[in-house]
Amino acid sequence: MTDKDCTMPGTCHWGESKVALVTGSARRVGKAIVSALHKHGYNVVIHCNSSQAEANALCGQLNGARASSAHVISGDLSASVAATAQRLVAEAQAQWGRLDLLVNNASLFFLTPLENATERDWDRLMDTNVKAPFFLTQAAAPHLKATKGGVINLCDVIGEQASPPLTIYGISKAALIMATKNHAIELGPEPHLPRPPPPLLQEWLSRTPLGRIGTAEDVADAVVFLASPSSSYVTGSGITVCGGRSLRL
Incomplete structure (x- = not known):
């Protein structure tokens, strides 16, 4: 792990x-x-x-x-x-x-x-x-x-x-x-906020350690890894593609 x-x-x-x-x-x-x-x-x-x-x-x-x-x-x-x-x-x-x-x-x-x-x-x-x-x-x-x-x-x-x-x-x-x-x-990193950021976006990014909104490509990269030989010893477990947001209370 x-x-x-x-x-x-x-x-x-x-x-x-x-x-x-x-x-x-x-x-x-x-x-x-x-x-x-x-x-x-x-x-x-x-x-x-x-x-x-x-x-x-x-x-x-x-x-x-x-x-x-x-x-x-x-x-x-x-x-x-x-x-x-x-x-x-x-x-x-x-x-x-x-x-x-x-x-x-x-x-x-x-x-x-x-x-x-x-x-x-x-x-x-x-x-x-x-x-x-x-x-x-x-x-x-x-x-x-x-x-x-x-x-x-x-x-x-x-x-x-x-x-x-x-x-x-x-x-x-x-x-x-x-x-x-x-x-x-x-x-x-510090969040990448537009000026002025919408309140919901500001709150979301403030609780996301990587400081940015995730993309479809971020998810796709995780899928490519799981589908590749590099993940051959990974099973029954997940990869949380969330920029670290799940870490905070």
């Missing part, structure tokens, strides 16, 4: 490659995300902690396909979280002088039965799965605003449906889902 909390642009109008920072991207899902973004023209910043060898190998592979298009940064997202987040974002942005996309993929996952869960278990899961994405988003926000970029958080159905003994993990993912919803409102 992925949640997106602000708008990703299309291709850069001035010919530069867009830049994505993907946390925990040396292996598994993160590696697949980095590879897919790279295939679609992004320059990619591969973040790792202990998987330095795998990250370097992936970086070499991607740079072999397109020169100077991948870079590795490292850091432990469970230690000095806010400071580490600031450093990682600064290093990622400095590599090509821009940042268009932050993908919060890094995550811990282990069982925590109530009878023997520890405070250390709680801290490890919450720091990596919630605190790190929060402070990475905070650090990245000014750079993403400059490029009209976006944040994608990798969430989980276990954040919506109870699944003990993955209890603390589920709590952490539920918190990340809520952080995504709040950041979508906080980081959304």
Whole structure:
């Protein structure tokens, strides 16, 4: 499950490659995300902690396909979280002088039965799965605003449906889902209002984080995605094409 909390642009109008920072991207899902973004023209910043060898190998592979298009940064997202987040974002942005996309993929996952869960278990899961994405988003926000970029958080159905003994993990993912919803409102663009706007339109846009009225093409794009091979593992769930309006009370 992925949640997106602000708008990703299309291709850069001035010919530069867009830049994505993907946390925990040396292996598994993160590696697949980095590879897919790279295939679609992004320059990619591969973040790792202990998987330095795998990250370097992936970086070499991607740079072999397109020169100077991948870079590795490292850091432990469970230690000095806010400071580490600031450093990682600064290093990622400095590599090509821009940042268009932050993908919060890094995550811990282990069982925590109530009878023997520890405070250390709680801290490890919450720091990596919630605190790190929060402070990475905070650090990245000014750079993403400059490029009209976006944040994608990798969430989980276990954040919506109870699944003990993955209890603390589920709590952490539920918190990340809520952080995504709040950041979508906080980081959304200013509404595009005509002068003078009709009262109903003004009220509608004020409650729509993306700040614009949706189009038929927005719905059509979602249909094309669902009809494509890219959605082959999506079933029984919906895509809410509403500019974020459903997030507000």
